[in-house]
Amino acid sequence: MLLVSAALPIVPENLKWISQVEPLTFIELSHIVSVLSGLFLLFLARGVRLRLDAAYYACIAVLAIAILALTFKGLEWKQAMMLGAMLLLFIPTRKYFNRKASLFTMQFPPEWIALIALVLALATWLGFEAYKHVEYAHDLWWRFSYREDAPRFLRMVLVTGAFIFAYGLYNIFKVARPEQSPVLSADDRARLHAIATASNDCTSFLSLMGDKAVLWSDSGKAFIMYAMTPRYWVAMGDPVGDAAEFPALLWKFRENADLHNALAVYYQVSDRHLPLYLDRGLILLKIGEEARIFLPTFHTDGGKRENQRKLRNRMHRDGYSLHIIEGAELDAAMPALRVISDSWLATKKVKEKGFSLGFFDESYIRSTRVAVVKKDGRIYAFANIWDLQNREQISLDLMRYDPEDSPPGMMEYLFLDTIFWAKDQGYQWFGLGMSPLSGLEEHALAPLWHKIGRTIYKHGEDLYNFEGLRAYKSKFDPVWRPRYIAVPPTPRIPMVLLTVARIISGGFRGMFQKR
Structure with missing residues (x-):
């Protein structure tokens, strides 16, 4: 409604009256504010759908600003009353907005992008139809007058384009930064150490590094170690501890991530618990193989x-x-x-x-x-x-x-x-660690991810010594075991992988340094 109103001429009767009591500057600024309010409400609609607490407060503020903008722009009291009614109905819904996440971490699925594009296209088409009798001239962009509705529409198009361009660039170049994990106390470290040493996987010792948060099962007999970013919660490996607690713990982790509007991702999981991830609707991508020596x-x-x-x-x-x-x-x-x-x-x-x-x-x-x-x-x-x-x-x-x-x-x-x-000392297996992107299928009918991974493995020596690492570990004649990343079915898998790489490397610069 705000964008359509901004695209159409001001009602002549209203314009005649406000031109006598309101400075032109107020009208021009109110027009721009109403356009921005419409764009923000389109953006916030996704946050309302996701029940983000920040979207609740932002919507109240934007609706209030939009009511004032419509009033100053052209005494459009009918539209202002409609927005006022929406605001009154919206205020009592606070209890439903229980997700704590930043608005800038929202992800827009294709259907939302198509709907927003349709609304913007409709508003733009109405504007061009309304002013098709106005001959275009370069100076239209900076004409300012009470009756110059066409220039105001062109400036609306400019503001809309700049908003979309800026937001698009932000999303293209933004890879979520990991949030700082809480410092491990001596008691926490002792508790984690006891469960890690009693586990069946040496990677559980990564919980002692202090760079990851820890989610405990309700009984405290199992945990998931993970790093947080605004968009993704990345668990490191399988859950650790009592295997009977893993199913509930995995759901708990996903629920907590969902509460913060983040996707739950599980990095470097083994083949021991694959059914747990598949039963939760996740897809598995092989990310390499772990070498182990039978002692x-x-x-x-x-x-x-x-x-x-x-x-x-x-x-x-x-x-x-x-x-x-x-x-x-x-x-x-x-x-x-x-x-x-x-x-x-x-x-x-x-x-x-x-x-x-x-x-x-x-x-x-x-x-x-x-x-x-x-x-x-x-x-x-x-x-x-x-x-x-x-x-x-x-x-x-x-x-x-x-x-x-x-x-x-x-x-x-x-x-x-x-x-x-x-x-x-009587140990059975000696772990040599991961060989990233090794062991992927080379067949012509292999999945697309395997083809991409094989290409990086063969030609990415400037980024990482993939083949050299595999060759070195192969000298010990190890047994190779697959490792996977379990992710929700989403088109943003490349962004998930970039986020994981950034978490491991400590930033973009570290991603391009050989280890």
């Missing part, structure tokens, strides 16, 4: 593993050895670990990542055991250890070495000696 049969005998065997022997002859430290010994070594980590980051010219990858944080490092390589009492490399109580699996997370004084092959030696130490 009881692992060895370095024979010609195939000759290089690994020679590397271990050489490092031992040169005086290097592996040590597992924790507690007071780890506290004493922490300054040396910090120096090595900072030196490694500076040499590699990279920033710390997070979410699905560990970063150097003293509280996080202290919550695990650490494997260090020493020679003559000096530490040359280290990696913190994720190990489960049932000894089903063990893995290394953050791995750093002294880039200046370490001999060649230091990281592989750290891997190998830790693998043999874990084998001697």
